[in-house]
Amino acid sequence: MGGIIRFITGKATGAIVIAVFVALSGLAFFWGSGESGDVAPAGDLPASAESAKVEEALASFETEDSSAALFVFHREGEALTPDDLAAVAAASPGIAEAAGVEALPPAFPAEDGEAMILTVPLDATSDVEAQSARAEALRAAAADGLPEGLIPVMTGPEGFAVDIAAVFEGANFTLLTVTVLVVAFLLIVTYRSPVLWLIPLSVVGLADGVAGIVSTRIVGAFDLTMDASITGILSVLVFGAGTNYALLLIARYRDELRVSEDRREAMATALRGAGPAIIASGGTVALSLATLLFASLGGNVVLGLACAIGVVVAMAFALALLPATLVLFPRGIFWPVVPRVGDDTHGKGFWFKLGTGVSKRPAIVAGAGIVVLIALAAIAPSIKVGLAQTERFTSTPEAVVGQELLNDHFPDLAGAPAIVVSQADQADSVAQRASEIEGVASATVGDSDGTLTRIDVGLSSPAETEEALATVERLRAELSQIDGAGAIVGGLDAQALDEQAAQDRDQLLLFPLILAVVFVVLLLLLRSLVAPILLLLTVVGSFFASVGASWLLFTNVFGFPALDTSVLLFSFLFLVALGVDYNIFLVTRAREEAVKHGTRNGMIRSLSATGGVITSAGILLAAVFAALGVLPLITLTQIGIIVCVGVLLDTLLVRTVIVPALAFLTGDRFWWPSRAVLGDRRPAHAKPSHAADPRDGSKPAKPSSSEAAHAK
Structure with a gap:
């Protein structure tokens, strides 16, 4: 490990690192993602789902996948006129031409005489650009020559598909722009430097571009497709996580510049100190995301892999390209707050005082924090799922x-x-039984291939209610229950039902699997049993609290009727994996400090050293995920808000006061059964040096009388 660090921070070898990363990045951009454009979100049900079996069966006697657009012609609160009916009939051939069919079935008016509906059969396509162009041509043809005040509105399967795709049109650019502006602003506020922020922003931005290309290529190699929503989440995650790692490394580098005159030596020490925490943090997130490979929904699998x-x-760029780039510049890049050797900055600020205050009343602080989490989590059972x-x-x-x-x-349609x-041979019996079921308006026997027959069943309730x-x-x-019929039910509502069932199965499998991954990483990192259990409990509590708090926002501020089916799983994944990051940053530093200073002082020193940077990282990550709200799709907005609220809870409450309070309450048992921390700490009388540590800021302590006697 030491050799790798010296290679990254060396004057000549560091230049090689930069050249290699730049060359590989250029090769990736030249190679490209292989995608010609955005792909709309598609059905991704497992083959075992009943509605998926229906689609497979229909393929035996349907030569092409089909779709349909429905045009509703209406006047605002007025009845249609004979001229309106004639105009729609006259527009029908043009609409048929735009649809690529010879003729359309005749339009028919509503019983109230205030609207008319025209059905347009279409060939299904997953090409977003082609679908959008066809929709524009259909809309133009439908509006051509209509009397003033007659309004055509496109809906139906094709209408929803086009509008969902439109949500993601330019989504990557919008999200990237908002994300870059948010990150740039917060980096400037954090560093108060007119130049320094450009380095981590450039490195993370380059990582985002490379990650998008590499992910798309690897996902494509498995015959899977990344839609625009996954691409957007990927970009937000890379920017958020990558900037967090950059903040942690730069903060440690700044600390070491107060100890060492040689900036390359300072960076090497910073990498040795922060590197394991960043690797553990990134590894936890990556492994947690990889659990989605066991999901049954195809979209979940693609999201996890990508x-x-x-x-x-992002982790590779933060641990190699960023340090190699930073050491090219003198310490003056931190201007106007330039770190100097011997600076006395720690031990006097807000975080030192907070840690000291928490250590005096840990039971009260921990109890109050836990009560807040429980109160918010108590709201979670009242949420509704399904849009x-x-x-x-x-x-x-x-x-x-x-x-x-x-x-x-x-209403019948x-x-x-x-x-x-x-x-x-059982189609008539099936249709007869179906027509007798509550909620069924009609049942009509349709096409057949001689073995299987399609039966169209009209429902009396609006779709997906x-x-x-x-x-x-x-x-x-x-x-x-009809013997020998082998009847299976598909369609839009059946797909929604199967998707909800698949999400429920994925949650039951993946929730404990994600917790197990995080627990094992914490166990290996901290070599302790008590600390990982406590940290995991705080993160889970924070998740449920964030869901409860977000539900209050959704119902009282945004007016959302329910959560989308995928929101809870994705929110749990991101919050547990990313939320534990801040605990890793805090507790690994506390463990390092506890070797010399004991658990209590080690935690205070860790909070003093990492409080500012972790808070900045948390606020930045929360703001980046909140950027998902710029898209008018409730699913992404809900994920962004829940993760934003959860990260803020983790950053400002859990990691700030609850975890330190729990460490103070458990004392040295916090590290049990590890003896690496306690065993390495020498008795106080064996510590000959009482010199101040510039990274701690504490003043030299006068030796006690017993220490003085021992020295004599």
């Missing part, structure tokens, strides 16, 4: 407006049809 790669890339299509946007896109018009004027596939999902459950339960 983001794990991104964290490893309908019309509830997934923070704004109101055209598809949602169209669906609301369908609900108002065409508000629901999405369920698709049942059965054995051909609790009533519609309950109807699908009744359909599955009733139709499965």
